[in-house]
Amino acid sequence: MSDDPPPHPALLPAGLRDLLPPEAETEAAAVEALMDVFAAHGYQRVKPPLLEFEDSLFAGSGQAVADQTFRLMDPVSHRMMGLRADTTPQVARIATTRLATAPRPLRLSYAGQCLRVRGNQLTPDRQIAQAGVELIGIDSPEADAELVVIGAEALAAVGLSRISFDLTLPTLVPALLAGSGLAASDQAALARALDRKDAAAVRRHGGGLAGTLIELLLAAGGAPGALTALRAAALPPPVRDMAGRLEATVAAIEARAPGVKLTIDPVEFRGIRYHTGVCSTVYAPGRHEELGRGGRYVCGAAEPATGLTLYPDAVLRAAPPRQPRTRVFVPAGADAAGAQAMRQQGYATVAALAGCDDDRAEARRLLCTHMLDGGALIALE
Amino acid sequence: MTALDRAAALQPVATGSLILALPKGRILGECGALLARAGLHPAPDYDDEASRRLRFPTNEPGLDVVRVRPFDVATFVAFGAAEIGICGADVLMEFDYPEIYAPLDLGIGACRVSVAEPVETAGSDDPTRWSRVRVATKYPNIARRHFAAGGVQAEVVHLNGAMELAPGLGLSRLIVDLVQTGSTLRANRLAETEVIAHVTSRLIVNRTALKTRPEVIGGWIARFRAALGQS
Numbered sequence: 001m002s003d004d005p006p007p008h009p010a011l012l013p014a015g016l017r018d019l020l021p022p023e024a025e026t027e028a029a030a031v032e033a034l035m036d037v038f039a040a041h042g043y044q045r046v047k048p049p050l051l052e053f054e055d056s057l058f059a060g061s062g063q064a065v066a067d068q069t070f071r072l073m074d075p076v077s078h079r080m081m082g083l084r085a086d087t088t089p090q091v092a093r094i095a096t097t098r099l100a101t102a103p104r105p106l107r108l109s110y111a112g113q114c115l116r117v118r119g120n121q122l123t124p125d126r127q128i129a130q131a132g133v134e135l136i137g138i139d140s141p142e143a144d145a146e147l148v149v150i151g152a153e154a155l156a157a158v159g160l161s162r163i164s165f166d167l168t169l170p171t172l173v174p175a176l177l178a179g180s181g182l183a184a185s186d187q188a189a190l191a192r193a194l195d196r197k198d199a200a201a202v203r204r205h206g207g208g209l210a211g212t213l214i215e216l217l218l219a220a221g222g223a224p225g226a227l228t229a230l231r232a233a234a235l236p237p238p239v240r241d242m243a244g245r246l247e248a249t250v251a252a253i254e255a256r257a258p259g260v261k262l263t264i265d266p267v268e269f270r271g272i273r274y275h276t277g278v279c280s281t282v283y284a285p286g287r288h289e290e291l292g293r294g295g296r297y298v299c300g301a302a303e304p305a306t307g308l309t310l311y312p313d314a315v316l317r318a319a320p321p322r323q324p325r326t327r328v329f330v331p332a333g334a335d336a337a338g339a340q341a342m343r344q345q346g347y348a349t350v351a352a353l354a355g356c357d358d359d360r361a362e363a364r365r366l367l368c369t370h371m372l373d374g375g376a377l378i379a380l381e
Numbered sequence: 382m383t384a385l386d387r388a389a390a391l392q393p394v395a396t397g398s399l400i401l402a403l404p405k406g407r408i409l410g411e412c413g414a415l416l417a418r419a420g421l422h423p424a425p426d427y428d429d430e431a432s433r434r435l436r437f438p439t440n441e442p443g444l445d446v447v448r449v450r451p452f453d454v455a456t457f458v459a460f461g462a463a464e465i466g467i468c469g470a471d472v473l474m475e476f477d478y479p480e481i482y483a484p485l486d487l488g489i490g491a492c493r494v495s496v497a498e499p500v501e502t503a504g505s506d507d508p509t510r511w512s513r514v515r516v517a518t519k520y521p522n523i524a525r526r527h528f529a530a531g532g533v534q535a536e537v538v539h540l541n542g543a544m545e546l547a548p549g550l551g552l553s554r555l556i557v558d559l560v561q562t563g564s565t566l567r568a569n570r571l572a573e574t575e576v577i578a579h580v581t582s583r584l585i586v587n588r589t590a591l592k593t594r595p596e597v598i599g600g601w602i603a604r605f606r607a608a609l610g611q612s
Contacts, residue, residue, distance in 0.1 A: 120479075121478060122460065164593055166592045195479075197482035198583070200470070200485075217484065218484060218602065220592075220595065221596065222595055222596065281592070283589060283593045286593070288480075288587070288589045289589070
C-alpha cells in the first residue's frame, strides 16, 4: 500500500487540458472562421473518424507519424487501431478510395483534434487541433502557391495579418547527399548537422559538399537573398531542377499575394517526414511556435498532392484576443420577443429562471454586463 | 469576433530588442575578446563575476547581454528567452535541443568530453564484456548514448560538480567529464581512457527567431563570422 495522497481530481494526464469559457467558444469561432475561408475557395469539408485500423492509418504518408500514434486493440475485430496523430493521411486515404473518381484537382478541407504520444520541446500538448486543406491531383507551382495564399487569407480572417511563411525543400539535402559519394555514416552525421545548422559539424562531415552546404545554410532568410544563394550554388542537375521549382513557387505566390512575407531555408528538411516537394511553415512575429505547416506529398500510390495544416491552438495564442458574446441578463417575466431580438443581434441572453429581489445584483452575479429592462438594453456599471 | 487589443499581437517586429546569452565561468574571458572584435561592448561590470547584475546593456541599443550558467544558455535560447547565445558544443550534445541552430564554430574554449577512471583500474578490464557500468557525470545523456553505442547500459549518477571524487569514494566506476588540461584528473589519480568528443564554443541562435527576424539575426551571425576572420 502506498501512503501517497490520492491524486487531485482536476489533475489531467500530461499534455492534456480543459478549455473553459470564454476560450472554448472563441476557439470554436476561430476554427469556423478559418474553415469559412477554406470553403469560400472551394475546399469541401470531410470528417474522417478519430480511430482507424493502423494498416490504413500508417499506409504511405501515415508511416511518418506511426511512432507518435496512440494504439489500441479493437475488441470487436481484434485488429490494432490507431488514434490519428495527423489528419492528412486520412484525407489522402479518402481521396484515393471513396473519392477516387471525384474530379481532379480535388480540394478538401478538415478540422478536428489529433493525439500524439509525446509533446515537443516548446509545447507539451499531446492533443493538437488541426484545421487544414489538401489540394490533390496536381503538381504545379500555382498549386503550391494557392495553399500559401489561402492560408494567409484564413489567418488574416482571425486578425493575423503579419505572418511569414518559411519555404523549404526537404528533398534538396537528401538528393545532394545521395549524389555525394559520401560514406553512409558521414551522410547520417551530415544530415543531423544540417538539421541543427551546425556549421562546424557540416565542415567535418561534408567532404566536397561542405562549402556549398555552409553557404546554403547561412543563406537562410529573406526570399530574395536565399534564392540568389541557391542560384549561385554548385548543384547537380536534379537538385538544380528542385531549386528552379522553389523559385517558380515563390514567383507564383508573389504574383497572387504580394504582401505575404516569405523566407527560405534551403537546407531545412525537418517536420513530418512525408514531404516530397516545396514545404512551408507558418510563423507569427514574436511567437516561438509554428502556426501551421504544410507541403507537397504523394497521395496514395502516385498521385501528387499538397496540403497546409493550421494549428488553431497556436493561432489563437498569436492572434489578437477575441471578444466573447456580450451577456445580457433577462429578468423573470421579461418580454420573450425582446430577448429573441437580442440573440439575433449576437448577444447572449441569460434568462432568470425565477423572480428575484434585485435583478441588477443577480445579473452581476451571473457575469452579465448588460440587462434587459422593460424591453431596453441597459449597461450595468 | 472583435479584437479587443490589436496592439499586443501586431507590434512592429523590429522594435523588440535582442538578448545575447553568455556563459558564466570558464569561457567568459575568451568571450569578452570575441565580443570586442565583433564591436560589441557590454556594460563594464559584465565580466566582473562579483557583480550581482544579470542583464547588461551594450553599446548596441537593440541588444542586451545576459550572463547565465553554461547549461542555461542553451535552455534560454531553445525557448526563445534569448535569441542568440554562446555555449560549448558539450552543452548542445547533452541537451540536443531541436530549436537551437549552431551556425558558427567560434573556436574558443577548446576542451574535450572524456571518460576517466582511477589510475589503478585503467586498462585492467575489457569494456566490451560489460553489460552495464556506473558512471558519475554532469552529462547523463552523453554518457548514456556513448556507452549504449558500445552495447553497454550506463547507470548514471548525476552530479553537478566534483565528479573526480566519485570513483575514489565508491560512487561510480567511471566518470564522464569535461577535460581541458587534464590536471584535475591527475590531481585526483584518474586516467583519461577515452575521448568522446572534442568541443569548442558555438554561436547559437533560436530557430524561430532566425525564421521570423532573418535580417537582424543573420546580421549578427555575419558580424561574428567577420570577427572570427580577424583573429
